[in-house]
Amino acid sequence: MSDARVHADAVSAPQELTGTAGPAPEPVRLPRLGPVGWGRWAWRTLTSMRTALLLLLLLAVAALPGSIWPQRSINPTRTADYIAAHPSLGPVLDRLGFFEVYATPWFSAIYLLLLISLVGCVLPRTRIHLRQVRARPPRVPANLSRLPAYHALDLDLDPPEAIAAVRTALGRRYRVDVRDGDCLAAETGYAKETGNLLFHLALIGVIVGVAIGHVWGWKGDVIVPVGSTFSNTAINYDTINPGPRADPSRLPPFSLTLDRFDASFEDRITSAGQFGAPRDFTAYLSTTQEPGAAPRQRILKVNQPVEMDGATVFLLGNGYAADVTVKDARGVIVYDGPTVFLPRDNNYTSPGAIKVPGARPQGLGFFGNLLPTAVITDDQGPISVFPDARDPALALGLYEGELFPGGASGSVYALNTQEMTQVTGDDGDVLRIWLEPGQTVDLPGERGSITLNSIERWAGLSIRHDPAKNLTLAASLLALGGLIASLLIRRRRVFARAIALPGGGSRLELGGLAKGEDSGLADHLAALAGRAGSVGLGSTRFN
Amino acid sequence: MTRETLEQYSLVSLYSALAVLTLAMFGYVLYLARAAASQPEPAGAAVPELADVAVPVSAGADVGARLATEPVGRGVRAGWAGTSPDRPDGVGTDAARTGSVPMDPVGGSARGARRAAGPARMLTWLATLLVGASIILRGLSVNRPPLGNLHEFIAAASFVVLLGFSVWTLKRNVDWLGAFVTAPVLLMLGSATTFWYTEAAQLLPSLRSSWLVIHVSVATISVGVFTLAATVSLAYLLVDRSDRLPTAGTSRAARLRRVLPPAAELERLGYGLHVIAFPLWTFTLIAGAIWARQAWASYWNWDPKEVWTFVIWVVYAAYLHARATTGISRQKATYLALAGFACIILNYSIVNMYFVGQHSYSGV
Numbered sequence: 045m046s047d048a049r050v051h052a053d054a055v056s057a058p059q060e061l062t063g064t065a066g067p068a069p070e071p072v073r074l075p076r077l078g079p080v081g082w083g084r085w086a087w088r089t090l091t092s093m094r095t096a097l098l099l100l101l102l103l104a105v106a107a108l109p110g111s112i113w114p115q116r117s118i119n120p121t122r123t124a125d126y127i128a129a130h131p132s133l134g135p136v137l138d139r140l141g142f143f144e145v146y147a148t149p150w151f152s153a154i155y156l157l158l159l160i161s162l163v164g165c166v167l168p169r170t171r172i173h174l175r176q177v178r179a180r181p182p183r184v185p186a187n188l189s190r191l192p193a194y195h196a197l198d199l200d201l202d203p204p205e206a207i208a209a210v211r212t213a214l215g216r217r218y219r220v221d222v223r224d225g226d227c228l229a230a231e232t233g234y235a236k237e238t239g240n241l242l243f244h245l246a247l248i249g250v251i252v253g254v255a256i257g258h259v260w261g262w263k264g265d266v267i268v269p270v271g272s273t274f275s276n277t278a279i280n281y282d283t284i285n286p287g288p289r290a291d292p293s294r295l296p297p298f299s300l301t302l303d304r305f306d307a308s309f310e311d312r313i314t315s316a317g318q319f320g321a322p323r324d325f326t327a328y329l330s331t332t333q334e335p336g337a338a339p340r341q342r343i344l345k346v347n348q349p350v351e352m353d354g355a356t357v358f359l360l361g362n363g364y365a366a367d368v369t370v371k372d373a374r375g376v377i378v379y380d381g382p383t384v385f386l387p388r389d390n391n392y393t394s395p396g397a398i399k400v401p402g403a404r405p406q407g408l409g410f411f412g413n414l415l416p417t418a419v420i421t422d423d424q425g426p427i428s429v430f431p432d433a434r435d436p437a438l439a440l441g442l443y444e445g446e447l448f449p450g451g452a453s454g455s456v457y458a459l460n461t462q463e464m465t466q467v468t469g470d471d472g473d474v475l476r477i478w479l480e481p482g483q484t485v486d487l488p489g490e491r492g493s494i495t496l497n498s499i500e501r502w503a504g505l506s507i508r509h510d511p512a513k514n515l516t517l518a519a520s521l522l523a524l525g526g527l528i529a530s531l532l533i534r535r536r537r538v539f540a541r542a543i544a545l546p547g548g549g550s551r552l553e554l555g556g557l558a559k560g561e562d563s564g565l566a567d568h569l570a571a572l573a574g575r576a577g578s579v580g581l582g583s584t585r586f587n
Numbered sequence: 588m589t590r591e592t593l594e595q596y597s598l599v600s601l602y603s604a605l606a607v608l609t610l611a612m613f614g615y616v617l618y619l620a621r622a623a624a625s626q627p628e629p630a631g632a633a634v635p636e637l638a639d640v641a642v643p644v645s646a647g648a649d650v651g652a653r654l655a656t657e658p659v660g661r662g663v664r665a666g667w668a669g670t671s672p673d674r675p676d677g678v679g680t681d682a683a684r685t686g687s688v689p690m691d692p693v694g695g696s697a698r699g700a701r702r703a704a705g706p707a708r709m710l711t712w713l714a715t716l717l718v719g720a721s722i723i724l725r726g727l728s729v730n731r732p733p734l735g736n737l738h739e740f741i742a743a744a745s746f747v748v749l750l751g752f753s754v755w756t757l758k759r760n761v762d763w764l765g766a767f768v769t770a771p772v773l774l775m776l777g778s779a780t781t782f783w784y785t786e787a788a789q790l791l792p793s794l795r796s797s798w799l800v801i802h803v804s805v806a807t808i809s810v811g812v813f814t815l816a817a818t819v820s821l822a823y824l825l826v827d828r829s830d831r832l833p834t835a836g837t838s839r840a841a842r843l844r845r846v847l848p849p850a851a852e853l854e855r856l857g858y859g860l861h862v863i864a865f866p867l868w869t870f871t872l873i874a875g876a877i878w879a880r881q882a883w884a885s886y887w888n889w890d891p892k893e894v895w896t897f898v899i900w901v902v903y904a905a906y907l908h909a910r911a912t913t914g915i916s917r918q919k920a921t922y923l924a925l926a927g928f929a930c931i932i933l934n935y936s937i938v939n940m941y942f943v944g945q946h947s948y949s950g951v
């Protein structure tokens with residue numbers, strides 16, 4: 045579009061029209077460039093179309109590694125596994141930021157430069173556009189037949205009448221300027237540039253919205269077993285990620301109870317990849333907005349979050365918890381309640397641990413798998429073959445000793461066996477416990493007993509607050525609207541001149557000029573001429 | 588009818604479409620061959636005219652010179668202010684310049700060419716209907732919109748391409764494009780029925796959303812139009828290159844290429860198609876983000892599929908920029924458009940299959 049610069053002619057003032065911060069037209073005078081000159085040169089370069097193009101391409105390339113290597117912020121476990129599996133390459137990539145691409149300085153540098161370039165490009169263009177929208181259409185060029193589209197016809201009308209006919213034919217979409225009675229300049233499609241500017245400005249809005257959400261928003265994840273209540277305070281979360289300016293000590297004080305959780309899985313189609321695939325998850329919640337408020341019954345599903353005041357609750361995962369009771373050697377109940385197991389595969393074979401530090405004479409640590417549909421195989425031992433709780437069982441081993449050496453808490457789902465010994469059965473082999481709901485197993489050596497009361501489900505909830513999500517959405521939709529206007533609206537100028545013919549009537553010349561691609565310009569002009577001609581019954585002549 | 592029977596019929600319909608489309612492709616290839624054979628030997632065509640030579644430029648100062656040598660056809664770059672003194676009528680001069688009459692070949696085997704194109708058009712319509720029927724049957728067999736997995740997605744995108752092209756043939760003579768449309772669609776459908784076949788089934792909970800229909804159907808249309816656009820752009824580059832060969836006009840390839848519209852017109856057509864597809868893709872991106880917030884709590888996660896959707900968007904934005912930037916040739920800009928299409932292909936093949944992300948949603 046900045047071709048216009050080099051093509052400057054009397055027809056229009058091209059800089060005014062295009063307003064691109066293109067390359068400086070005058071040659072760069074290197075020797076005399078002072079700091080101000082350099083600054084100006086740098087700014088011009090940064091806000092040029094070529095730089096924008098380069099930065100766009102760089103952004104595309106820089107975004108790619110994040111889809112190839114695991115990202116720490118999304119999946120820390122896979123990232124750690126990857127680094128462990130690639131001892132030479134892993135740490136190098138890590139130092140370069142390939143595992144958190146979207147937070148690296150190089151990625152940020154690219155989009156910040158693009159942002160600056162965008163502002164530097166769009167603001168001057170906005171100023172120019174505003175001026176142009178108010179300005180008169182430009183003067184009529186001397187030779188209309190030199191314009192990309194041209195049409196001439198003879199009319200039985202005086203020049204002023206002929207021009208009036210053109211004016212009628214142009215309709216209301218054109219801004220029309222009649223000069224000296226026999227010349228006319230008209231312009232339409234200002235909305236093309238408006239749309240383009242709106243698009244680029246709205247992109248800035250999107251970036252600002254994302255940034256606000258990042259800085260002032262927060263998110264937390266928590267697992268809630270059926271029957272349990274979660275109160276929205278930071279310590280109750282399994283993990284919480286507040287933004288840099290969010291205050292996790294002042295979360296909205298709502299709470300929610302998981303009354304019931306329904307899950308269904310594919311069991312009719314038996315082909316691989318389909319059998320056992322999840323079909324529906326529904327969580328039934330009772331929510332209270334603040335302590336003392338009346339509870340409300342709400343349904344939470346995967347695509348159907350529950351909006352609370354100040355945060356939104358999403359259903360992101362589910363699994364099983366074992367409700368167990370453990371008695372120690374004294375016969376005292378030292379553990380009672382649901383223990384969460386985390387599914388490891390699509391059939392919900394779920395490893396986990398039951399830690400009983402209060403058992404006497406020594407702390408007890410059970411470890412093993414919860415199997416919703418349990419079978420014992422020759423090669424893999426006990427596994428689950430279907431994700432629903434068709435035939436659940438708990439397959440456990442047992443350690444005894446110090447569960448939390450040095451007071452370290454460690455993972456809830458695994459035992460730290462540093463200061464523990466594995467318990468063997470009466471036959472001398474390591475102890476294997478198999479429990480189905482309702483069963484109790486006595487632990488060898490008078491250590492007490494463990495009872496599996498029932499298998500419950502749990503729901504993995506993600507609770508988020510994004511103060512700018514509506515801004516981001518509105519800005520994206522504005523960008524889309526602006527883009528459509530920018531791409532589809534045609535910006536055109538039409539010029540007309542009527543010259544009185546010696547024998548009466550006049551010769552009407554029409555010229556058309558379009559900005560950018562416009563294959564329909566000639567047809568448009570011909571139609572215009574036709575409409576004007578039908579007013580002044582004349583003979584049409586093509587040149 | 589049971590679910591299995593419906594699914595069976597859907598497959599039968601798809602296989603029939605493949606067979607019919609293969610015939611249509613042969614028809615269009617035959618058309619090209621005959622139309623090329625009927626091209627007259629142009630006189631003195633071996634001399635590339637000055638207007639054809641793109642002068643490489645490196646500095647802004649050369650731009651004026653370059654513009655002077657640009658073809659003054661309808662694809663002329665002179666923008667808003669550009670006037671072309673030697674072309675008062677606003678009609679492209681490319682056709683006149685190259686001496687070819689691309690839209691309607693005449694001569695000995697020209698009638699033969701038309702005879703091949705007619706049935707090819709009919710067969711393409713038939714294949715379109717068969718693919719459409721297959722999609723509907725599949726939807727009926729599972730009682731949901733058939734856009735839940737890659738197989739279904741490709742079938743739908745193929746349908747969009749075929750329907751778009753077939754409707755186009757009603758309005759304009761675009762027989763020259765037939766081979767370029769039917770061949771890639773055959774490839775797409777062939778791989779959808781073999782590598783990526785998935786038994787019809789209900790959706791994962793994360794896919795149960797009206798956003799599935801909105802997001803995926805617009806993505807489908809967008810990919811369909813991008814496919815057409817890429818084909819036309821590729822044709823542009825080929826024609827443009829053969830235009831600039833010193834032997835232009837004598838070889839068989841050159842005759843074949845004169846069956847196609849002139850380079851500038853192809854370029855413009857490609858741009859027009861991209862301009863339709865790009866806002867659709869922008870919408871796909873936004874709708875995907877809205878859906879991602881519904882399903883995964885966050886509108887943007889840099890999940891591999893999201894990364895690629897974004898990258899595709901950025902590359903096409905770069906194409907639109909390049910096309911509007913002074914001193915970047917149309918050829919170079921078109922390479923960017925094709926790079927965007929390469930990203931689309933990678934997105935639907937490799938990224939879907941091998942990159943771990945939320946789009947391969949499992950129960951947890």
Ligand code: HEM
Nearest residue numbers: 045064091092093096158161162165240530531904907911
């Ligand atoms: C975040 C980065 C950017 C994106 C995603 C972007 C995207 C786009 C898109 C998709 C278009 C096509 C719309 C049209 O042709 O009317 C466009 C046009 C345009 N952009 Fe950008 N842009 C970005 C940054 C910039 C910057 C930094 C500049 C300033 C140099 C700029 C200047 C322009 C101009 C002048 C047009 C109009 C081109 C024409 O007349 O066809 N853009 N942009």
